[in-house]
Amino acid sequence: MPFATRDGVRLYWRLDGDDAAPPLVLLNSIGTDMALWAGCVPALAGRYRVLRIDTRGHGASDAPDGDYDLPMLAADVIAVMDAAGVDRAAVAGVSLGGMIAMQLALDHGERITALALICTSATMDAAAWDDRIATVRRDGTAGIADLAMDRFLSTGFAATHPAEAASLRRGLIAMADAGYAGAGAAIRDMAVIDRLPGLALPVLVVAGDGDRSTPFAGHGERIAAAIPHSETVHLAVGHLAPVEAPQALAGALIAFLTRDAATDAAAATLFEAGLVNRRRILGDAWVDASLARRTDFTADFQAMITRIAWGEIWGRPGLDEATRRLLVVAITASLGRWEEFGLHVRAGLSRGGFTRDALKEVLMQTAIYAGVPAANTAFAEAGRIIAELEGTGS
Incomplete structure (x- = not known):
């Protein structure tokens, strides 16, 4: 298994696709791992060198104790890109992954060619996240599983795809409590919204019309407004677009990334x-x-x-x-x-x-x-x- 190590923390990654293809980094949401993107990879790997990463605290990556922050998680991605031999790449991230993607472009702009920000936000309720972090550190991820699952999937999808919903729930409960709490602190403390107008690279905002966690109103719309040249695509999905509509999402990413002036x-x-x-x-x-x-x-x-x-x-x-x-x-x-x-x-x-x-x-x-x-x-x-x-x- 390929790992990159930064500050003593091992970070798991995987490459798919042709080594000669343009690179595309995929980042997962809080409470999931790189398997979130499994349905999209077959379509994307036909065109891109797809680099998936288990965010610190998630999947096979280490989950150190303490609060994480977005600059830390962005630096993790750069370390993985270096280990994978990827100099510059487009980045697509869901939820927390989208927040990390924004931080990457702000802190390491020379390494990022384009952003796809999927069902994410640049401003979240800090008090609500403080409560969630405290619950996880006291009761484990099982203590917030019902809340998270209610916000992961649209109502219709959860009802018609019980196996997928059950798998997501098992993965959430099995993840390291310290990893969820640490990543929650990064969401709570993020400070990117005021810096977004300075981004000059292509940006796609993907909104889920059934997203109850980061609905376009109040979240995606603020990102789109802060980056005047950004594009917006709406999909009929909940919060985890790669799970509910992998082909539609892959198609939107391909259309966005293959266009040029x-x-x-x-x-x-x-x-x-x-x-x-x-x-x-x-x-x-x-x-x-x-x-x-x-x-x-x-x-x-x-x-x-x-x-x-x-x-x-x-x-x-x-x-x-x-x-x-x-x-x-x-x-x-x-x-x-x-x-x-x-x-x-x-x-x-x-x-x-x-x-x-x-x-x-x-x-x-x-x-x-x-x-x-x-x-x-x-x-x-x-x-x-x-x-x-x-x-x-x-």
Whole structure:
């Protein structure tokens, strides 16, 4: 088993993936060990040299008595990176791991290329953690097991995955009391929030929508606000995202870490080009309303269709615009996509994209090739739109 030793404390670590791949350090939450990341490793190790570490006091690492602090735990990570031959790395950390990651970037910025801060916080209730530490030092981790488990997993996941919940509970109770209490002191005493605006590296904040321990409101949002250039991703998970949604989390990390400035600039150019076509075909009012309705869940889809459908396809020179408009009308009628059909009929008629006679001929031909019922509904939908346009003088 590979160990690094710092100040007489042994720290367990493990490497997965190709030695030539870019390195990615994964840090666990309080009360768990590197196995927290087991579900993510297969996807991540295909792209990265994945270095997992059992935080001091956790897993196979030593658990000395006394209070730990974030600078100490960050220095532990640097010692492990040195032992593993990793000069610079991106770091992803859950909860306590995210706090250590922030401290790493603040104290050892030259060694850190990017941060992914997952279900974590830069400010916690010191009094609550003081009480928890006292309970663990008096009663052991069993004394806070119910509290911790209630905050580890979302209610739905715990109910449908009893084996995973039981395994987490066993691991928590089995860990060294001194390790949990020492790490709790690091959480209690952390002082990073005021220094975060000085971070210049890429930062991803991952929020769990079912996280009751460090909900985005009051925790992740404060990190995002303190680091203006940071990005935020929301996942439908509780506090331990790698357990509840390993593939979704791995996908978010890969998407974040593989982007670069040139790629972002190219995507922005394609988006703007597609937006020009989209506005010309559908009108500013409709496009502005559509963009205003974007959410974290739909924004990537909206960006994709603007770049590809409106930029690439509608921008091709092989067909004139009226033909493309009428093709969309015929296809959406044939497929029964009436919302999209109505959108393009309205836009085509009101913006001079095609005539009513052209629309009629397209629907007549649709009746032959896609069926009379489809054309029947299409004529009814189009007739309703024509009546509305006549009523407004359009």
